[in-house]
Amino acid sequence: MTEQKARTGTWPRLRVADWTDTRDTLHMWTQIVGKVRLAHAPLLNHWWQVALYVSPRGFTTSAVPYGDGAFDIEFDFIDHVLRIRSSDGPSRQVALEPKSVADFYGETMGALDDLGITARFQPRPNEVEPSIPFAEDHHHASYDAEAAHLFWRQLLQADRVMGEFRSRFVGKVSPVHLFWGAMDLACTRFSGRPAPPHPGGAPNCGDWVMVEGYSRELSSCGFWPGGHEEGAFYAYAYPEPSGFADYPVLPDGAYYSRQNGQFLLPYEAVADAGDPDAALMEFLDSTYAAAATLGDWDREALEDDPHRWAGHRW
Known part of the structure; x- marks a missing residue:
């Protein structure tokens, strides 16, 4: 990070200005993973079924029902990989590294395809302006x-x-x-x-x-x-x-x-x-x-x- 002023105490310090580009890229990545969960989890009041959860290694979807089994997706911020696991046994990983939203989207959907998991959703972000389609977003491409x-x-x-x-x-x-x-x-x-x-x-x-x-x-x-x-x-x-x-x-x-x-x-x-x-x-x-x-x-x-x-x- 530029002029990183972070400390690794109990309450870590991280200036927003030092990681804004990474934050905005990660935001788009979480939207992609969240929409995969949205595509398969049954509706809960107030959209609780779409959210992610803090895990011992990052953010996770928790178990998402799929057919007669389940899968989960976790952002691992220790090994810096997106880990996709299926109850059928196989798993796939996507590296968390500097790359565009378009590349992350393509790699993530490809990994899901490899596992036989399909997900239909609106392929553009919500609650942001502008809303650049994931497959066309080469602007957000930072990962610190x-x-x-x-x-x-x-x-x-x-x-x-x-x-x-x-x-x-x-x-x-x-x-x-x-x-x-x-x-x-x-x-x-x-x-x-x-x-x-x-x-x-x-x-x-x-x-x-x-x-x-x-x-x-x-x-x-x-x-x-x-x-x-x-x-x-x-x-x-x-x-x-x-x-x-x-x-x-x-x-x-x-x-x-x-x-x-x-x-x-x-x-x-x-x-x-x-x-x-x-x-x-x-x-x-x-x-x-x-x-x-x-x-x-x-x-x-x-x-x-x-x-x-x-x-x-x-």
């Missing part, structure tokens, strides 16, 4: 292996804390998962009530997609590799209750962005904190409290102590 590895390690930390946050909610709550539309790690809690139809408006994405995604009242949080020098944690509510933007949230450094319609906390504010885990948890807890308190959620019914059975484990 160190940066990709550091980004994955950032997500490992975010996934871990967000998973703990998720465990405190016993109502309907999403997995902690990576949506390839914007390449953000997200976890969403739901009040149990319906929401007004979402107006849509995401670039190159049908409004009906957003209507499904936001069909229930929610409080969502996550991490996106943009928005600040080292990326940003975010939190928002839909529909946004009155007074949400003015609700006091923690820790220092968190603020409401009226431009983005959400609370933001710079990644660097978490990584620089004396206790990064606690700082991020303060943000997740306080922004959820803003949505649930002002939105009159039934918090007593929806929340519980994740350690409530700890005394019976042994």
Whole structure:
């Protein structure tokens, strides 16, 4: 990376400006893999079936049903390969290295063909502008292996804390998962009530997609590799209750962005904190409290102590 200012501590440091080209190329690659999963996984509410997950080596689709078996696809940011495995036994790999989206698309679809796996999907990205067809995208062609590895390690930390946050909610709550539309790690809690139809408006994405995604009242949080020098944690509510933007949230450094319609906390504010885990948890807890308190959620019914059975484990 140019003037790499990364450290490999518990909360790795990675300046967005140092890996923007790699980030944007990787974003397109994740869209291709995510759309393969979309082509075969049955619909789950809010499009949960399309997401990727943080794995011990990178990002994975998890098992995708195919015929009477299954396959999975994993971005391995240790060995820097895309690994495709079939329940029939064979596997294939595509090297993660500097190459165009067009080449990655061709190699990935060829590897799937070798395994006898077909996948029909719209072969162009969503939620971005411009939307260059994958087979024609020779513009995005960067891959900095160190940066990709550091980004994955950032997500490992975010996934871990967000998973703990998720465990405190016993109502309907999403997995902690990576949506390839914007390449953000997200976890969403739901009040149990319906929401007004979402107006849509995401670039190159049908409004009906957003209507499904936001069909229930929610409080969502996550991490996106943009928005600040080292990326940003975010939190928002839909529909946004009155007074949400003015609700006091923690820790220092968190603020409401009226431009983005959400609370933001710079990644660097978490990584620089004396206790990064606690700082991020303060943000997740306080922004959820803003949505649930002002939105009159039934918090007593929806929340519980994740350690409530700890005394019976042994």
